[in-house]
Amino acid sequence: MLRDALPKIVTPLPGPKSQLVIHKRASEIPSSISCATPCAISRAEGAVVEDLDGNIFLDFVGGIGVMNIGHSDPEVVEAVKKQADRYFHPQINTFHYSEYVDLAERLNRLTPGSHKKRTAFFNCGSEAVDNAVKIARCYTKRPNIIAFTGAFHGRTYMAMTLTASANPYQTGFGPLCQGVYRAPYPDLYHRPQGISEDQAVDYYLKQLCNMLDESVSPDTVAAVILEPVQGESGFVAAPISYVKELRKICDRHGILLIADEIQTGYCRTGRMFATEYWADAGVYPDLMTSAKSIAAGIPISAVTGRDEVMEAPALGGQLGGTYGGNPLACAAAMKVLEIMERDxxxxxxxxxxxxxxxxxxxxxxxxxxxxxxxxxxxxxxxxxxxxxxxxxxxxxxANTIMAGCKKNGLVVKNAGVYGQTIRLLMPLCLSDEQLTAGLDILEKQIALFVSGGNR
Ligand SMILES: Cc1ncc(COP(=O)(O)O)c(C=O)c1O
CATH class of the missing domain: 3.90.1150.10 (Aspartate Aminotransferase, domain 1)
Structure with a gap:
């Protein structure tokens, strides 16, 4: 079975069949849609990908955090097939269908907090972020949003504006959206020199408060949007002590707190949602965005939030879209969540x-x-x-080590403003043997780099 395989590279990369796809890609699709792995894939199971030339890779990228359940999980495949036999797309503004409603009910229950919640579905993470901002503005009747340094929230106009890296994400695409302010993310590793971690939390909070005093009046701020663990900046977790104080600041000023769980959600962080760590400290977001691993690769995203906040956009058709909450994606998501809870x-x-x-x-x-x-x-x-x-x-x-890993059958991805961080997002279903094999390849490449052997 492919899902039990260990890496095996049998051709120089890319192999001859992969080369054909790669060549065609170079002339047929925009170069800006880049690809870091020199192979074209034939099939994927669990944490394993096989390319057209028979090379076998361990995939520690997992569709950039989409494959927590693993590639082509047989139960999910079955659930999607079963749904496909019934209907593909009744469209949620045209017909009622239970797949949408049942998935919403499940997320309302699963997300932290026993308060009444509602969930709306969209197609990708960026769209969920855009809609969370729309809902927050509509509820608070305020225009401004605070996002953080190092943040990644997506590529639609509002999500791109909230995203911190001007380079590459915003380059050439301006003007951006109005009303976005940026506070320093509580990054303990990159804290100012000479202060302790506790002092750093105070420092970052002070920066935020200064911003509310000097740059943007709190009574004009609809929401603060925060990744519990930043993804694209290199997996940097916001300390709980910071989040607790942030919640208090938000409450003091009537500002909503949006948790962007698009990369952290669905068991990646060791809880169903990273905000469960917040809940341990009594902190709950008002709105949460999630996507990626919810449906094993079928596009769907969600905004889950407090009842009264989610009910603010009142006019019919204000939220949604043609495909949001498509039944095939809902069926996949229901099965993913069932497996994640059961196993x-x-x-x-x-x-x-x-x-x-x-x-x-x-x-x-x-x-x-x-x-x-x-x-x-x-x-x-x-x-x-x-x-x-x-x-x-x-x-x-990071680049040399990543390239060496790929040549030896381990696919990993970098992150960080300078691409200086290697991040691992392996499917959570991988075996112990596969985990060890992947880590061994990574270590060997680090050791080789240090000794100058792969440069
Ligand atoms: C935290 C976070 N928010 C939003 C997004 C955007 O999601 P999508 O690429 O599905 O639009 C991402 C994608 O990586 C993400 O990691």
């Missing part, structure tokens, strides 16, 4: 996290190019630096 995927993520962090810590001791090791559940990353004191990003290290 305790959150525990699987915690076990992967523990084993990987143990290896990461050993590597930190052995390889000075590693500046920081981070992990929340199975949201795991290694940041490469030229110097541990200055923390100067070492992009070349």
């Amino acid at each position: 305790d995927f959150a525990a699987k993520a915690r076990a992967i996290g523990e084993k990987t962090m143990k290896r990461f810590r050993e590597w930190y001791e052995a390889y000075p190019v590693i500046g920081d090791v981070r992990g929340t559940g199975a949201m795991l990353s290694l940041e490469f630096v030229k110097d541990r004191e200055t923390k100067e990003p070492y992009t070349e290290a």
